[in-house]
Amino acid sequence: MENDSGKNGIINKNGEDKVRDKTLYGHVFHRNVCWQRSYERPEGEELIMALYGSLRNGLYNSRRLDLQNRSELLGTTQVRGYALYSLGPYPCVYPSEDSFIIAEVRRFSGKQQLEVARSIDYMELFGGYHREYVDLEIGEQKLRGFIYVYDEKPESEEIEHGDWARYLEEKGLQQGQ
Numbered sequence: 017m018e019n020d021s022g023k024n025g026i027i028n029k030n031g032e033d034k035v036r037d038k039t040l041y042g043h044v045f046h047r048n049v050c051w052q053r054s055y056e057r058p059e060g061e062e063l064i065m066a067l068y069g070s071l072r073n074g075l076y077n078s079r080r081l082d083l084q085n086r087s088e089l090l091g092t093t094q095v096r097g098y099a100l101y102s103l104g105p106y107p108c109v110y111p112s113e114d115s116f117i118i119a120e121v122r123r124f125s126g127k128q129q130l131e132v133a134r135s136i137d138y139m140e141l142f143g144g145y146h147r148e149y150v151d152l153e154i155g156e157q158k159l160r161g162f163i164y165v166y167d168e169k170p171e172s173e174e175i176e177h178g179d180w181a182r183y184l185e186e187k188g189l190q191q192g193q
Contacts, residue, residue, distance in 0.1 A: 062125035063133045064161030066095055066152055068117045069107040069180045071136065083122065086132045090121040091154035095163060100178045101170040107180045108145070108166035118179040121152055121161060140164040 099112035124133035145164035
């Protein structure tokens with residue numbers, strides 16, 4: 017068997033693609049090990065995040081981290097160029113030219129708030145997401161912040177209206193999940 021690397025695994029001498037185990041030794045394992053080695057904490061006196069899923073006001077991770085009291089809500093906006101997907105109990109976004117997502121924009125400043133922001137960053141980056149900086153508009157105010165984008169295009173169906181809270185409501189799911 018030859019060990020020429022194929023797009024998805026190893027190609028043997030018969031031209032068959034043998035798919036690697038993506039859960040332990042493949043992409044997920046590799047991504048997490050590489051992330052742990054290269055992780056850079058976000059720096060600065062303030063961070064601006066566009067939050068589109070369970071970190072939105074009233075949803076599970078927002079309540080768990082007490083974001084209402086530990087960050088400043090600047091408003092809600094559309095972030096163009098990304099599509100929203102359901103991964104079951106939480107969503108993800110992935111680049112898509114013709115789509116948009118609904119996101120809450122939060123500012124984290126001061127030592128205590130920045131520690132909360134870094135906790136979010138750790139949770140998201142270890143969970144298979146990466147940061148992408150985006151231009152945000154809330155009314156007349158223009159800001160630069162980041163969102164967490166899923167590392168791989170999801171195989172689930174796109175949520176076309178781009179609003180995770182609305183999606184949960186339409187599915188009859190409790191907003192606290």
